[in-house]
Amino acid sequence: MTLRERRILIGVTGGIAAYKVCELVRRLRDLDADVRIVMTEGATHFVTPTTFQALSGQPVRVSLWDEAGEAAMGHIELAKWAERVLIAPASADTIARLAHGFANDLLSTVVLATAAPVYVAPAMNQQMWANLAVQANIGTLRVRGVQVLGPADGDQACGDIGSGRMLEPHELRDIMVASFGEQPLRGRRVVVSAGPTYEDIDPVRFIGNRSSGRMGFAVAAAARDAGADVTLIAGPVSLPTPPGVNRVDVRSARQMHDAVLAATEGADIYIGAAAVGDYRPSETAGHKLKKAGGEPLRLELTENPDIIGALAALPRRPFLVGFAAETRDVAGYARDKLARKGLDMIAANEVGEGRGFEVADNALHLFWADGDVALPRVAKTELARQLLTHVAHRFLASQGLRS
Structure with a gap:
């Protein structure tokens, strides 16, 4: 199993599951993938860009208004560079902005500008995941060909139990590996x-x-x-x-x-x-039948x-x-x-x-x-x-x- 020279862009959004993405990056790098990270401002409150830079070996982008990064239209370069875009964790806010085509931060702008397949790995409270607005947005993304990965059921950081956990790093890694194989039913x-x-x-x-x-x-x-x-x-x-x-x-x-x-x-x-x-x-x-x-x-x-x-x-x-x-x-x-x-x-x-x-x-x-x-x-x-x-x-x- 290898991802040698495969280019994977990971979008990290604001959520406690962001810490799991550190292991995901390491697992992808172990397979020789070329990984780059785009973080939302919210994500930086959970994991620092320095951590992801050390794990990926590449500079981490956060702001659409980074003068150095955007000197040569960096968001377009990132969009063209990526062979796969994986957003993990994908918060309810980010899912909503993607569904409605917003481009008011670096990650949403890159997603709009890329021709690469886009994957989202939702992570949120079980009641948020069940909310009709979130489900409508997920439905919109599915119709547009975005691959929705999970979420899984189980214990949540807030203490609730239910659907909303981000898939585990090894599961996301395996999906990325499979995505580079022959995929005759892509988009179906x-x-x-x-x-x-x-x-x-x-x-x-x-x-x-x-x-x-x-x-x-x-x-x-x-x-x-x-x-x-x-x-x-x-x-x-x-x-x-x-x-x-x-x-x-x-x-x-x-x-x-x-x-x-x-x-x-x-x-x-x-x-x-x-x-x-x-x-x-x-x-x-209506009642148990007796002999x-x-x-x-x-x-x-x-x-x-x-x-x-x-x-x-x-x-x-x-x-x-x-x-x-x-x-x-x-x-x-x-x-x-x-x-x-x-x-x-x-x-x-x-x-x-x-x-x-x-x-x-x-x-x-x-x-x-x-x-x-x-x-x-x-x-x-x-x-x-x-x-x-x-x-x-x-x-x-x-x-x-x-x-």
Whole structure:
């Protein structure tokens, strides 16, 4: 893993998480990256420019009105120099100014003037992050192609617990490394569903499908590494959110249906890796059901809405990739589902004892209208990368583009 001669501009804004950026700079420099720092005035109250100068080996810029730095239009030189712009931590104030196109300090001016990909790593109080104004600004940045990295959940400096923590330095470093790899889906929006769905019988019991969510989460991370802006619709699983991926948690099939349709509005690709329940109880008991003296319990089930079917019927539908988990005749069932559902591609795998579910590795057989390819059993993280390579190739071909 190397970043030799790669030029990364880090924008540091006012927030306690600024101290973590010291380690980030060191980690990037350990990979031989060329790192330069622009700080806002607020950031200097948390970490001094001298610290970042010592870590980066380069002068640190703070003011747009620095006579020496701006003698030759330094903000334009910085904007042209950068191959990547990473703002970490990204405060609510800076996010707002970027969303509204302000250029009243050096960092916002550089961002407006650069053609390099821009990444923001938000860091703020959990209630600030949840504020509708902040979420609207984040939505604006996403639409414009800015990559939003995090935030993570956990303890915060203010004592609160929730979403708003900046991603850890090693996570941001790894995203920067991945960004310089082949990114065929840069600028594209991808939605991935993952995990099971649960349908409540009563307040204690439910019915659901077996799924750890590992494959879908690996697919979301691989789509992120391919350059996409990724939204992950996750069923009830205990997995950490891949850094840089926007996560929406759901429980039931109907909740997943609604979340997927909302997230795919304007999306380019949908990858349905979730194990969505086909049926739900017609009624959910308000209290725990008791045994009836040896009498059988009969549940009436109602069919859940078809997520893929709803997407396929859209006037402007995304490129649709389905999954088929089968216990026999994998190829036959997969080809039937491909045609019946109107999918662009389907990833099929055999499931059973030690295969598919709740294991760290898997194998897939991909099918599309005029071809197929078998992906041998490997770790799910590697399998997801291979899958995304084929998805990107088929998607770009459908757009008349080369991968």
